Amino acid sequence: MEKKSLWKKITGSREASLVIVLIVLCIAVTIKSPNFMSAQNILEILKNNAVIMIMALGMLCVLLIGGIDISITSTLAFAGMTIGMMYKYNKIESTFLGFLIATAMGAVCGLLIGVIIAYGKVMPIIATMGFMYIYRGFAYLVAQDQWAGADALGSFKDFTLSNSLSFGLINNTITVTVICYIIFFIVLKWTKFGRSIYAVGSNAEAAEISGINVAAIKTAVYTIMGTLAGLCGALATSVYASAQPNMQTSKEMDVIAACVIGGVSMNGGRGSVLGALLGALVLSVISKALPLVGINAIAQNTIKGVIIVAVIVLNVLTQRMMDKANLENREM
Amino acid sequence: MAGKSGRTISATPDKSLKKALLSWEGMLLLLFIAINILCKCISPVYNLTNVLREMPKYLTEIFLLFPMAYILLMGEIDISVGSTVCLAATMACLSSNAGVPFIGVILIGLLTGTVCGMINGFLATRFRELPTMIITLGTQIVFRGIAEIALGDGGSISLTNADGFRAIAGKVGPVPYMFFIVIICAVIFTVIAEKRVFGRNLYAIGSNSRTAFYSGIKVNQMLFISYTVLGLLAGVSALFLTSATYGANTTTGKGFEMDAIAMAVFGGISTAGGKGKLIGGIISAFTITCLRVGLGQINMNPQVILIILGALLICAVLLPNISQSISDKKKKASRA
Amino acid sequence: MSEYVLELKGITKIFPGVKALNNVQFQLKPGEVHALMGENGAGKSTFIKVITGVHKAEEGEMYLFGKKVDFKGPRDAQQAGIAAVYQHPTSYPDLTVTENIFMNHEIKKRGIIQWKQMHEEAQGYLDELDADFKSTAEMGALSVAQQQMVEIAKAISTHAKIIILDEPTAALTANESQKLYKIVDKLRDSGVSIIFISHRFEDMYRLATRVTVFRDSQYIGTYDVNGITNADLIKAMVGREINDLFPKPEVKPGAEMLRIENFSRTGYYKNVNLHVRAGEIIGLTGLVGAGRTEVVESVCGITRQNEGKVFLEGKEVAIKNPTDAMKNGIILLPEDRQKTGLILSWGLGRNVTLPIVKKLSTNGFTNDKKERELSKKFLEDVDTKAVTIFDPASSLSGGNQQKVVVAKALAQDNMKVIIMDEPTKGVDVGAKAEIYAIMGELAQKGFAIIMISSEMPEILGMSDRIYVMCNGRVTGELSREEASQETILEFAMEKGGKKKKEEVVK
Known part of the structure; x- marks a missing residue:
């Protein structure tokens, strides 16, 4: 709209400052380890964190409506384990069918959560805590003390090794991630449904009065989250060439952390696809970079946690400083 | 100032037995009895002695319930407490193996927990703009991360001299010491919540923290105290846990925070704050424990038990909501 | 075509436990401004929500342009050309003005939202209303008056034939109210029929041609504004006559109770000095945002001043938090009783x-x-x-x-000083009189009272002395005798106000 506000936009926006953080981070690591910025390494990072990055999109929507979902990795394990066992016992062969089944399972799991939250008026943290137990339990039940290894998965694991989706350009995992991001970017910015998600999170009561079906939007958002978790169940099974009932345990915190670092508000209404992407990238780069700069692998979690705390605290402090500066400028 | 209309306002409290039984806590008590009857029916070895013997496995989480209930009552949350247990257990084991006398080991365990709690309390009160969910999400990763560093590459530690820990795992007859301490804590925390000024203020903060602050309640001080106490009891929990496992590893205490929150919520304490009673949380904690023991005795898959617990948790919140909306509809229909 | 654009007959609405509306009726003529008045809880807001389809009435009929309508939800009402601007702006603080205006009737091409076109159209509506902000601004950053303007723009954008304003002036300053009056005039001239709810008689006399009164969920009557007196209207609203709204007792002020010296807080207020004596009622007034609430909140330890001292009965006291203030007997009745x-x-x-x-x-x-x-x-x-x-x-x-x-x-x-921040905001006429009576009795008992108020009659009627604030400073101190509406307004707009005046002239 206005060109002169561009500079202000960069300094004032969360996304822009994250880009700077990301660049500084990359440069710092590259100095220590010149191979870091190689195309292969970058692709490796993207591939290994695709699951977190995709689920961050769903979590973005959930946080936008002022909710939270901590059941996602249980859904992921349930879906991933189910198709894993199907391949193991040769119930299905086709890779596509595996993805379809896992995604559909995720959608149903998410739908159930959404209905209980939106129509049963159960607090999201409680409902998803319950389903975290339930779906994880289902994953173990499906597994029956077994697991699906590389040999059991057959051609399914080849999906994430090949570049078929982009006609040989880039790894399939990354293609899927990019497609998800493009879809979410368009839906959240340019469609009525996307804007309704923002409206519900910003002021649910007003949304109801504007004629938006708040309960339906909420249900849809949790269903989307579940769908992505299901998709990631298939993806994770393929990427790691194994399906285990405890797969990705407590990674939901990484997903939430990615969103929080990306500037998504826990109170709803605020956050963007770009922010979620950058948050997830920052986390990915950090966990990849730590060993490269000589930090022991066992210290990684500590550093990750400290960074999360530091980012949110810094966020508050800069906000306070900005408020103070505004007050001082007020004419009296 | 004489009342101009001469209107009087009744101040007689309604204390009927029927109301008490129909309350959530009354229902829970019935459920507790029902679960015990059920367990007795399905398991031939389900009796008091066996329950008490198997309880310690589950009791350690109940310590966390009490202060967690306080924090939930104030409308806040702490999801880092499982990591605090892990770190405290790790520190206790490390110091024990380093030859620190057992009293010192206890102090180190308790102190570690308390410091973790104070860090949470500090962050929660200094940065009130931030949801405590986010703060403790961060510290959850940090505390367990520090434990991971302390545990080193193996990721676990075993006690070389477990004499001290064996002592606190002792029993009076069939009843473990821990059981008495849980009961003592239950009484103290319940009395404070129900009868003391501190408890009243907890509910005030949870119902409307702004009004509470305007009315002269030291909101930050109470938050800080509650987080610190939760840390302290996480230390207690860690010590008893170690006395059962003779060691610690990177997954020690994982999921404890969720279990503590689940017990509280199942007991009728709202995560939105201001609603529910500690006694409900305690009954629900023992109900869940008995259920776990009973189902464990018939060798039920522990994962199925988890599914049952998850479903119970959701039903505990869903059912009152549904009955509420039905009674609202009925009221409306009868009026019209 | 019927004589009325909107007619409601025999509307009854039941909530669990209460009958919120009992067989009420209402008629709106084309191009008229119709006031809806009544005490709080009389059922006005519920009635509005029935018209806008938010609530569904259990009984009764509604006719729009002579045709019977049955709204299933707010959407139906919007499409039928009814728009409401609610008391608390029903806005989305995190979104832009444009989105707030176009929420749920976005401009789309094949399902894709046309942002550019929407921003331009929104700006057009804002320009029409003489708004001093851009359509790309974030809603949360605007003042209440500006947010209200957005709500009105939203109503215009839906091409509404009937616009409902629920207490539009409640949160506005005198200046802003004037601006709103002009907007309402403009809307009326363009053929829109307007219903508005207000507690201020001023609004009604200035704008409305007819007024309908509700009391205790029932319809009382519809009157021509020209033919009705204040007293008759109050009687219709309250159901009884109120002779003396301001029972201000004559109290000889005693010793000084509270004095604040050189109070300053960056960005909120500067160099504020004031004192209050036993038995005295002090009025603290000024436009909303002048820093009145902020000053007393610092006195009561809710926030901390950067500079300045508080003296209680001549002795300096240190107040760091609300507990300190209470221990010293300084009691605050906050403005927002529901939240604080x-x-x-x-x-x-x-x-x-x-x-x-x-x-x-x-x-x-x-x-x-x-x-x-x-x-x-x-x-x-x-x-x-x-x-x-x-x-x-x-x-x-x-x-x-x-x-x-x-x-x-x-x-x-141990109460000595009682500070009442907007004690009658959102309080109906009947209860207002009772609260004034209580204030009078407290003064007689020798308490020192500070009353913050934006309501001119209340300030003039109850205060012994009046402090006027403007832009964070005390710009005037008036005795009961000196004070008049004009003098107070002059002090209240001393600085920033002058600028605004010029703008209005332009």
Whole structure:
């Protein structure tokens, strides 16, 4: 709209400052380890964190409506384990069918959560805590003390090794991630449904009065989250060439952390696809970079946690400083 | 100032037995009895002695319930407490193996927990703009991360001299010491919540923290105290846990925070704050424990038990909501 | 075509436990401005929500342009050309002005939202209303008056034939109200019919041609504004006559109770000096945002001043938090009783004793019996309309909630200074008179009272002395005799106000 506000936009926006953080981070690591910025390494990072990055999109929507979902990795394990066992016992062969089944399972799991939250008026943290137990339990039940290894998965694991989706350009995992991001970017910015998600999170009561079906939007958002978790169940099974009932345990915190670092508000209404992407990238780069700069692998979690705390605290402090500066400028 | 209309306002409290039984806590008590009857029916070895013997496995989480209930009552949350247990257990084991006398080991365990709690309390009160969910999400990763560093590459530690820990795992007859301490804590925390000024203020903060602050309640001080106490009891929990496992590893205490929150919520304490009673949380904690023991005795898959617990948790919140909306509809229909 | 654009007959709306509307009727003529008045809880807001399809009436019929309509939801009403601007702007603070205007009727091409076109159109509506902000601004960053303008722009954008304004001037300054009047005139001239709810008689006389009064969920009557007097209208609204709205007793002021010197807080207020004596009622006025509330909140320890001292009975006191203020007997009745004055889900009794639980306790154990007795006494003293002390505060009307807040202050037996921030905001006429009577009695008992108010009649009617604030500074001090509407306004707009005046002239 206005060109002169561009500079202000960069300094004032969360996304822009994250880009700077990301660049500084990359440069710092590259100095220590010149191979870091190689195309292969970058692709490796993207591939290994695709699951977190995709689920961050769903979590973005959930946080936008002022909710939270901590059941996602249980859904992921349930879906991933189910198709894993199907391949193991040769119930299905086709890779596509595996993805379809896992995604559909995720959608149903998410739908159930959404209905209980939106129509049963159960607090999201409680409902998803319950389903975290339930779906994880289902994953173990499906597994029956077994697991699906590389040999059991057959051609399914080849999906994430090949570049078929982009006609040989880039790894399939990354293609899927990019497609998800493009879809979410368009839906959240340019469609009525996307804007309704923002409206519900910003002021649910007003949304109801504007004629938006708040309960339906909420249900849809949790269903989307579940769908992505299901998709990631298939993806994770393929990427790691194994399906285990405890797969990705407590990674939901990484997903939430990615969103929080990306500037998504826990109170709803605020956050963007770009922010979620950058948050997830920052986390990915950090966990990849730590060993490269000589930090022991066992210290990684500590550093990750400290960074999360530091980012949110810094966020508050800069906000306070900005408020103070505004007050001082007020004419009296 | 004489009342101009001469209107009087009744101040007689309604204390009927029927109301008490129909309350959530009354229902829970019935459920507790029902679960015990059920367990007795399905398991031939389900009796008091066996329950008490198997309880310690589950009791350690109940310590966390009490202060967690306080924090939930104030409308806040702490999801880092499982990591605090892990770190405290790790520190206790490390110091024990380093030859620190057992009293010192206890102090180190308790102190570690308390410091973790104070860090949470500090962050929660200094940065009130931030949801405590986010703060403790961060510290959850940090505390367990520090434990991971302390545990080193193996990721676990075993006690070389477990004499001290064996002592606190002792029993009076069939009843473990821990059981008495849980009961003592239950009484103290319940009395404070129900009868003391501190408890009243907890509910005030949870119902409307702004009004509470305007009315002269030291909101930050109470938050800080509650987080610190939760840390302290996480230390207690860690010590008893170690006395059962003779060691610690990177997954020690994982999921404890969720279990503590689940017990509280199942007991009728709202995560939105201001609603529910500690006694409900305690009954629900023992109900869940008995259920776990009973189902464990018939060798039920522990994962199925988890599914049952998850479903119970959701039903505990869903059912009152549904009955509420039905009674609202009925009221409306009868009026019209 | 019928004579009325909108007609409602025999509307009854039932909520669990209450009949919110009982067989009410209403007619709106084309191109008229119709005021809807009544005390709080009379059913006006519910009625509006029935018209806009938010609530569905159990009984009754509604005719729009002579045709019977049956709205299933707010969407239907919007499409039929009815738009409402609610009391609390129903906005999305995190979104842009454009989105707030176009929410749920976005401009789309094949399902894709056309941002550029929407921003341009939104800017067009804003320009039409003489708005001083851009359509790309974030809603949350705007003032209440600006947000209201967005709501009106939203109503225009839906090409509404009927616009409903629910207490549009409640949060506006005098200047902003004038601007709103002009907008309403403009809308009316363009053929829109307008219903508006207001507590201010000023609004009604200035804008409306007819007025309909509701009382206790029932229809009382519809009158021509030209033919009705203030007194008749009050009688219709309250159901009885109120002779003396401001029972200000003559009290000879005693010794100085509270004095603040050189009070400053960056960005909020600067160099504020004021004092109040025993038995004196001080009016603290000025435009909303002049820093009045911020000053007294610092006096009461809610926020901290950067500079300045507080003296109580001549001695300097250090107040770091609300507890310190209460210990010293300085009691605040906050402006927003629902968010900072009361715990709505709690019973009245516990609300009253909230600040004194500790004082009544023995060794830290609460004394429930003593609490019940005390709260009963004080709630009866202020004549609260309630059945038991266990009734939740949320069940009371605004006026009675305010009485509970007063009882809560009175229960603090060491009270010396009582600071009332907008004590009658959102309080209906009947309860207003009672609250003024209580203030009078408190002054007679020798308490020092500071009353913050934006309502001119109340400031003029109740104060012994008046301080006027503007842009964070005290710009004038007036005695009861000197004070008049004109003098106060002059001080209230001393600085920033002048600028605004010029703008208006332009």
